[in-house]
Amino acid sequence: xxxxxxxxxxxxxxxxxxxxxxxxxxxxxxxxxxxxxxxxxxxxxxxxxxxxxxxxxxxxxxxxxxxxxxxxxxxxxxxxxxxxxxxxxxxxxxxxxxxxxxxxxxxxxxxxxxxxxxxxxxxxxxxxxxxxxxxxxxxxxxxxxxxxxxxxxxxxxxxxxxxxxxxxxxxxxxxxxxxxxxxxxxxxxxxxxxxxxxxxxxxxxxxxxxxxxxxxxxxxxxxxxxxxxxxxxxxxxxxxxxxxxxxxx
Numbered sequence: 574x575x576x577x578x579x580x581x582x583x584x585x586x587x588x589x590x591x592x593x594x595x596x597x598x599x600x601x602x603x604x605x606x607x608x609x610x611x612x613x614x615x616x617x618x619x620x621x622x623x624x625x626x627x628x629x630x631x632x633x634x635x636x637x638x639x640x641x642x643x644x645x646x647x648x649x650x651x652x653x654x655x656x657x658x659x660x661x662x663x664x665x666x667x668x669x670x671x672x673x674x675x676x677x678x679x680x681x682x683x684x685x686x687x688x689x690x691x692x693x694x695x696x697x698x699x700x701x702x703x704x705x706x707x708x709x710x711x712x713x714x715x716x717x718x719x720x721x722x723x724x725x726x727x728x729x730x731x732x733x734x735x736x737x738x739x740x741x742x743x744x745x746x747x748x749x750x751x752x753x754x755x756x757x758x759x760x761x762x763x764x765x766x767x768x769x770x771x772x773x774x775x776x777x778x779x780x781x782x783x784x785x786x787x788x789x790x791x792x793x794x795x796x797x798x799x800x801x802x803x804x805x806x807x808x809x810x811x812x813x814x815x816x817x818x819x820x821x822x
Contacts, residue, residue, distance in 0.1 A: 574671075574672045577621075577665030577673060577674070579678055580623055580625050580678040581627065582627060582653060583626075584679070584803075586803050587802070594631060596632070597712055600822075601819065602809065602818070603637075605679060606636070609678070610636065610639065610645075616688065622645075622669065622716055623636065624650055633736050648661075648665060659774060672751070672756075674749070676747065681799065682748075682800075688791045695789040696755070697750060697751050698788075699745050699790055700747075700791050701746065702798070703744075712726070712745040713731060714790070715731075716739060716740040716741070721737050721782075721788055725745055725779055743792070759778075762778065766781075796818075797821050
């Protein structure tokens with residue numbers, strides 16, 4: 574298995590000029606990025622593809638400074654300011670061979686939860702956590718009667734029909750797996766609709782992709798909370814949870 578970490582984004586909502594990149598937010602001597610790389614090394618991932626954009630050289634130098642002995646490939650997305658993270662995802666997938674785990678670079682999560690997901694979920698699976706069904710910001714997941722994913726809904730409320738017709742699965746927390754076959758299929762799907770997908774988040778093409786490919790779910794219930802960090806308030810909440818539950822992260 575190989576891994577793709579999405580790191581191109583600017584992180585303007587965070588408002589932290591004191592760090593070079595959002596993925597370098599500190600957590601007691603570690604960072605979001607160092608934690609992910611250490612966890613991936615522990616899982617014997619063959620290669621990690623890091624899709625960079627904002628302050629790409631600083632991110633690259635930081636990874637080298639960790640000296641983890643992990644094979645890393647840096648992919649530069651120089652149009653990150655005018656495109657969505659779907660493009661970064663596809664740039665990473667094009668470099669992969671075999672099954673792939675895709676990870677957003679702004680997630681704090683317990684190591685055990687991540688390890689269990691990678692080892693035990695189906696080859697094409699999305700990690701979900703409990704969430705408020707009326708949280709506009711979260712990436713809400715709708716599930717069909719066959720327990721496969723119907724749609725990802727973000728930046729809006731669910732409609733009455735969506736609530737009636739599908740189960741609410743919670744929030745897609747920002748890491749998922751694609752089998753080698755499904756990774757290839759997704760690249761082909763993207764290429765067919767590139768003009769539609771190049772400026773959007775991955776939730777949109779994956780919703781259409783779910784019409785023809787079974788996307789399984791993996792519910793994270795153990796350990797302390799997972800956090801997607803978009804703002805300083807998000808970071809403060811994540812840091813507070815980390816400090817209170819450090820041995821479990």
